[in-house]
Amino acid sequence: MGEFMVHRVRFFDYMPSAIRAMAFNAGTQRLAVARADGAVEIFNFADNYFQEKVIPGRSGRAVEALCWVGGRLFSAGLNGEITEYDLEKLRPRYSVEAYGGPIWTISCNNQGTLLAVGCEDGTVKMFEILEERIQFQRNLDRQKGRIISLSWHPSGARIAAGMIDMIRIFDAKTGHATHRLLVERGLGTTRNTEVVVWSVAFLSDDTIISGDSAGKVQIWDAATGTLIRNHLITKWDVLALSVSQDQSSVIAGTSEGTVVQFQALASTMGQENSQWVRTRTFKNHSHDVRALVHTDTAVVSGGMDTQLVVRPLLDKVEKNTRESAMRKILFPHRNLVCCAKKAGLLLFQFPDHLELWRLGESNMQGQPGDILPVMKKPEKLLQLQNKGDDHICCSAVSPCGGWVAFSTVSSVRLYKLQLSNGNISINKVSKLPKELHSVYQLCFSSDSSRLFASSAQASVVVASLDQLQCRHLHTLKPKSGSSQPIHLLSPSENGKWLAAANTDGQIHVFNLHKLKLHCTLPVYSSCPTAIAIHPTTGHLLSAHADQQIFEFSLKLKEYTAWSRSLQREGLHPLWLQRDTPITHITFNANKPAHVFLHDLFMFCIIDQSLPLPQARKKLYNQMDLKTRSPQERMQESHAFKICKMFQHLLSVDLLDNSSLVVVERPLADIVSQLPPPVRQKKFAT
Amino acid sequence: MAALYEGYTLCGLIPDQSNSSSGIDGIEEERDSDHVIVTDSNRSVTLYKVSDQKPLGSWTVKQGQTLTCSAVFNSITNEYVVVSDHKVIRIWKEGDLVLDKTFKATVKADIWKVHCAAGGQPVVLFRRGAVRHLEDLLSAPQQPIEDVLAEDEAIRWSTSIVVEAQQFVLFTTELGGENFFYLQRLNPNSLHKYHLEREEPGLLPLSVSASYKDEHISLLCLYPNGFLYRSLISVRGPALDGAAQAPLPLPRSRVMSLPVGEGLLKAASVLFLDDSHIAAVGAHHPSAGADFLCIWNINFQTLQAGKEMGGKIYGQLWSYSNKFFIPHGKRLSVIPFSCHKSSLASALGKLRQTRPEESKCPTFVPSWNNALHEEKAQLSKTGETRKTRSTRKTQPSVSLTAEQVLELIKTAPVEEVQKEVEELLSRQDVQDLQLQLGKLVSILVCRSQADPKFYTHGTFVQLVESKFLCHSVCPDLLPLALERKDYFLCQICLLFFPDIPEALTCSCLKAFICLPDVDAEKMSLEPDSVSFMDALITQEHSQDDLQNGFSPSSRLEDHSNTVDDQQMREGREKSAAIQGPVCPVGSHKAALLNEILQTAYSDTFLLPHLKDLCPQHVLLFLQYLHFLYLRYSQDTLPQAHSLRAPSLQQIMDWICMMLDAHFTVLVMTPEAKGFLLNLHGFVRSQVKLFSELGKIEGSLQELQKMKQKQDVRQYSIEVIEIF
Secondary structure, three states: OEEEEEEEEOOOOOOOOOEEEEEEEOOOOEEEEEEOOOOEEEEEHHHOOEEEEEEOOEOOOOEEEEEEEOOEEEEEEOOOEEEEEEOOOOEEEEEEEOOOOOEEEEEEOOOOOEEEEEEOOOOEEEEEEOOOOEEEEEEOOOOOOOOOEEEEOOOOOEEEEEOEOEEEEEEOOOOOEEEEEEOOOOOHHHHHOOOEEEEEEEOOOOEEEEEEOOOEEEEEEOOOOEEEEEEEOOOOOEEEEEEOOOOOEEEEEEOOOEEEEEEEEEOOOOOOOEEEEEEEEEEOOOOOEEEEEEOOOEEEEEEOOOOEEEEEOOOOOOOOOHHHOOEEEOOOOOOOEEEEOOOOEEEEEOOOEEEEEEOOEOOOOOOOOOEEOOOEOOEEEEEEEOOOOEOOOEEEEOOOOOEEEEEOOOOEEEEEEEEEOOEEEEEEOOOOOOOOOOOOEEEEOOOOOEEEEEEHHHEEEEEEEEOOEEEEEEEEOOOOOOOOOEEEEEEOOOOOEEEEEEOOOOEEEEEOOOOEEEEEOOOOOOOEEEEEEOOOOOEEEEEEOOOOEEEEEOOOOEEOHHHHHHHHHOOOHHHHHOOOOOOEEEEOOOOOOEEEEEOOOOEEEEEOOOOOOOOOOOOOOHHHHHHOOHHHHHHHOOOEEEEOOOOOEEEEEEOOOOOEEEEEOOHHHHHHHOOOOOOOOOOOO | OEEEOOOEEEEEOOOOOOOOOOOEEEEEEOOOOOEEEEEEOOOEEEEEEOOOOEEEEEEEOOOOOOEOOOOEEEOOOOEEEEEEOOOEEEEEOOOOOOHHHOEEEEOOOOEEEEEOOOOOOOEEEEOOOOEEEHHHHHHOOOOOOOOOOOOOOEEEEEEEEEEOOEEEEEEEEEEOOEEEEEEEEEOOOEEEEEEEOOOOOOOOOOEEEEEEEOOEEEEEEEOOOOEEEEEEEEOOOOOOOOOOOOOEEEOOEEEEEOOOOOOOOOOOEEEEOOOOEEEEEOOOOOOOOOOEEEEEEOOOOEEEEEEEOOOOEOOOOEEEOOEEEEEEOOEEEEEEEEEOOOOHHHHHOOOOOOOOHHHHOOOOOOOHHHHHHOHHHHHHHHHHHHHHHHHHHHOOOOOOOHHHHHHHOOOOOHHHHHHHHHHHHHOHHHHHHHHHHHHHHHHHHHHHHHOOOOOOHHHHHHHHHOOOOOOOOOOOHHHHHHHOOOHHHHHHHHHHOOOOOHHHHHHHHHHHHHOOHHHHHHOOOOHHHHHHHHHHHHOOOOOOOOEOOEOHHHHHHHOOOOHHHHHHHHHHHHHHHHHOOOOOOOHHHHHHHHHHHHOOOOHHHHHHHHOOOOHHHHHHHHHHHHHHHHHHHOOOOOOOOOOOOOOHHHHHHHHHHHHHHHHHHHHHOOOHHHHHHHHHHHHHHHHHHHHHHHHOHHHHHHHHHHHHOOOOOOEEEEEEEEO
């Protein structure tokens, strides 16, 4: 196969943001995750936990709670506003001021008609959910002290509200508080500090479960207002609770990073009256578990340590299947790194700025395994600060390195760069066509003369670039419209084709010479995670969230023979078991048979001229091949050449001089930037 | 094996100016294993809860007064006793806050120490050697105290032991370079005086420790040259007062010599942990410095565990309920330890029995696992077979049903029984019949037991070979086979039954060993096993085999000090070198013994039964095992031998077990001497090898670390090759 010079880059200090809130929509199997920087991410649990959509954050928008109402997503935060999101345009649709100070919690009744929010000023405010908006209906009785948590009784007649030192039960019709449940404070020195009821859950059998800052999970009888059971599960706070759909299991997340499961079990077999018993403890986090979701088969948790963890309940899933494996989602399922192949530049995307780096150089040659002396160190050429509060949603650098573009939800910015012996000059392109105002994905053509931007209604805006000018050429539109946003764009090397994929799984190919739709690929059930058009053969390669790979001939408008044989023989089981999606595909112009692709934990070179790996053969066989003689290597080797030498890969790209660029983000670096976890007494310390 | 665990600090220390003493006078156990009282050399006594690492109470005497002995806790009255200014006894309870307001009594003579052994009354030892119960003393504090010791004789160490309600006070004294040991018995009082043998002139015992076992007190003395001596004193000695007489000499034996490094030990201490383990502090670690706490096995002279203690070591060590209390540097550390009885078997290797053969010969005996987890599968299967059986019933059939066979075998002659059983076994649904087969065997066994003439060898063999039986189904079959000397049946039972009790394995072993070789050769046994043994015995012996670094020539050098055996051994060595290892048993007998080696066992149950064997048989068996071992360790032996071959691991396990069971007997048997020396030499060379390996462990780890250290940088350009 050959030797590669690898630029191993670890200076992209991307820091994921802490998870603040989560909401799960069991009907569509979508999980919404809100992060501390205000971004909201949508994961599709039916499609391999793929991160379909990201709604960029905004400084000052602190999302404190999320809530699905049917297919609509609402959030509320400490800025005192309730926001509904437009999941097609990936931006807030509207915000409504609640006029109650910061909002701590939001909850919708089972009927989907009313939205209750808990405010700092002690009011529970009811909003009516209308077709296009929400409308304030009334306040419940105002209490002293903030409302931290809310839970509707499934009948919709009552609401439990967690406050400071107590839980209130309201009658939803009259708005009067009917019960006051006093929550005991912690023992010892914490006796003087008030206890915060971080989370409540109101079950249909009139049981209320609460989690509080004294580390207790308490079971209450809502009819009499009495405490039934008290579980002390941590010395710190119980921050989140989540109830399973059948209300037989409750999970509680603590500041220690543990998730504790409680189950309603009959004390003796066959008897009706069940008790809440502490059953399992999961420890998958090092920091606070701020948000929890109890799906039918798994515990989904997230918190300060920025990881989203899906921990299947092994009694609910079949053993040793894909569902029974634990998932940790550490990084976004999209590219934050853009590589200018010709110029050897890297563009890093942060929420509020961009960094442009030039790679280092070495004039030495070396044997495999060597680390070459770096003659010229990598250099940070540019830091582009975003103006305004909206965070950056996409960015791109042109292959020649002469153009940089990025976009927020409200505007697109384009810059012309000039690099001449160490000096860099940057000019903002002031007049952009009005079509370029809100885009989801940006990319440049390979000769840097065109800018492509995916826009609303699955359309693609084509703009031509000239000396400090940007002109709108055309807006490409597929015939039958899916309104889902396009999340992948890939132009061909020769400038003839442009492929665009949206989250409905549709892949459209446009002919850029004729400026019209060339063909639409057959829709595959799993969402594409990366697409690319081969520079010489003109085949379109697509990788999907379920780890399948397809190759489609644009000339013949059919799947290629290689793709068919891949489907016929099937991918290797170990390949299918990987749990991170392929996020980037690229090709080697010198060796047309080679395809480079990568996920978080490996990069792979597919040699299409070699036989596919059989299921009983070893997939990860690089170490074996290393020890074999060249003749044996020929017999043993197969098409998938997987290199796991580099881990936590955010990007792998091939420069024009055939050297590889890998961008790593070691987990240790992220962990070192997290705040210290709560102190836990370990024995003899 | 012994192990030291992660320690923790109980309290800080304030060493005196010269930094020579730790500032702690003594540590005594309080009400339970979790509480100790620490007396420091200033003026205070502190009660600690060990697991919480925190003091529960502290008592201090007034300025100007000093505590002159460590405080003890009287668990009967829940009182603390301490002596201040040599003559004042103070007694208080935990509730008392101020020491000055509590009970005080002044006595007439200087007190050396107050002792309170667990379960005993406090005893006062006076500086001049007199001993009193605290109670008696307090009833008349001003009573005259006699002088027991000579004018310049000074107590160096003392302790007290309670043995079956009899209390002893032990102390050593020094008089002009000589050391004496006193054993004071209380109620009835008697005093024995012993003279401790002199070490090199000028060397006085550094540390003394006493323990009691089997009516003997054993006294452990550590000298500054690192020699550790043990003396045994019987507590059942004559009750006459021996103090007036001349001191008896106290015989001693050297237990081991602790490494001392350069010069002599200055501050060191040893403690008995159990029969075979001691803890030493202040002596050197064999491969590191002096600041180590070590546990040694005195039987095998091996270091079991070691832990580096930071800071200066004062040579003080206490141990209560599996915790060491050791002052070092500026703190008092608590180090939990565990000390299990070690056996050669566990020291050398594995105890568990693995049976890789099981996978090779699947038995149909249902296991619990299958019964519980494959219920569904079994159900469907039985349902299916039931159907086939019912269909078969409709066909005209000549074969009898299982019930009919059961009836028939109660009376029918041998030939007919054999025929019917054969037919039964050839049926398809035979798996269903497992219970019936068990019944069938037990009926046959019963009949054979009752009627000495009736014995159906062929049928039994067939049934066992069908693999539907196990020992629990027919517990009498194997004993019957032994009784009728049907060794072939025994062999296949041992092969196919997974659940033979250890007692029965042992009786089989006994029977096999007793079997004369001449008789054995006539027997027809499983041909595979015999041919394997034949091959093993007749194999060419390669001349210069090294057994994991051990060669017979080095063995010679090891023992050149015992001159009397040497010639004899040399002669044997030569003959062995010429002929190679000789199999002490015939191939048939060996094949039977091999089956024993491959049975499953658990050594706790097997060991007691093994003791029944007589020494000659043990020796023979061991020689055979040794022969096997030597054969196996030659690499000329093809590794893929037959199914009937015991594994090297099994052979080693059995050697260790036999030695554990019979070591004392073998040591006394003159014929075994050469064999044992041979084994000892072998083990020693192995230990040497492993200790050498242990020494380079650090460097090997460093190598590994070097490899990982490479990539911490932000950016690098690397060359990789993809194949």
